[in-house]
Amino acid sequence: MLPALQLNLVYNPGGAFLPPSQSAIEADFRQALRNQYGIRFNKLFTITNVPIGRFLTFLHESGNLDRYMQRLANSFNPATVEAIMCRNQISVAWDGQVYDCDFNQLLGLACTPNQIKDFTPETLREREIIVHNHCYACTAGAGSSCGGEVVFS
Numbered sequence: 001m002l003p004a005l006q007l008n009l010v011y012n013p014g015g016a017f018l019p020p021s022q023s024a025i026e027a028d029f030r031q032a033l034r035n036q037y038g039i040r041f042n043k044l045f046t047i048t049n050v051p052i053g054r055f056l057t058f059l060h061e062s063g064n065l066d067r068y069m070q071r072l073a074n075s076f077n078p079a080t081v082e083a084i085m086c087r088n089q090i091s092v093a094w095d096g097q098v099y100d101c102d103f104n105q106l107l108g109l110a111c112t113p114n115q116i117k118d119f120t121p122e123t124l125r126e127r128e129i130i131v132h133n134h135c136y137a138c139t140a141g142a143g144s145s146c147g148g149e150v151v152f153s
Contacts, residue, residue: 007041010148012049016059016068018075018141019046022149045148048072050103050137072136080143083150086129092116100129107132 009029013019026044033039049055051068059065081087086100096116099105109130113123143150 006043007039008043008045009041011044011046016049016062016064016071018048018071019144021142022046023152043148046142046144047148048137048140048144050134050144052103052106052134069133069136072140075140076136077139077141077143077151079151080139083145084138084143085145086135086138089146090119090124100127101138103134104130104132107134 011019011025011029019025022044025046029044030041033041051059051065051072056065059068086104089101090111091099091102091105093099093105097105098111098114098116098119099109100111104110109132111127111130113119113127138144138150142152
């Protein structure tokens with residue numbers, strides 16, 4: 001017998017602002033989706049919009065880049081730093097190139113060592129994580145990672 005399938009949802013804000021509390025909107029989404037569509041889900045993850053790619057283009061074109069970057073910087077939460085994805089995960093490209101996160105991979109910011117064949121548990125723990133302005137998105141407010149918020153209130 002197959003295990004029950006899980007349905008997890010991801011919420012990104014529809015603009016240049018931080019997501020609300022994951023637990024606060026999960027109940028709203030759960031009720032609305034159940035009432036309107038009969039959909040039940042297991043978990044809702046909130047993820048902060050990272051200022052790269054299409055979102056960066058939108059921020060430039062709408063004149064919101066400086067304001068959004070200031071919002072992220074002003075919302076820096078030191079409690080998020082230990083739990084963000086680059087602290088305990090890596091992203092590996094098809095060619096074995098290693099990155100601290102998917103966002104650094106998109107930007108071509110490789111780790112040192114930069115090949116998975118050269119990585120050990122020690123190099124994972126001891127590597128210098130490459131940071132850039134987009135990293136503020138993962139440390140703003142309740143934080144953001146692959147599993148949503150990293151600091152729960």
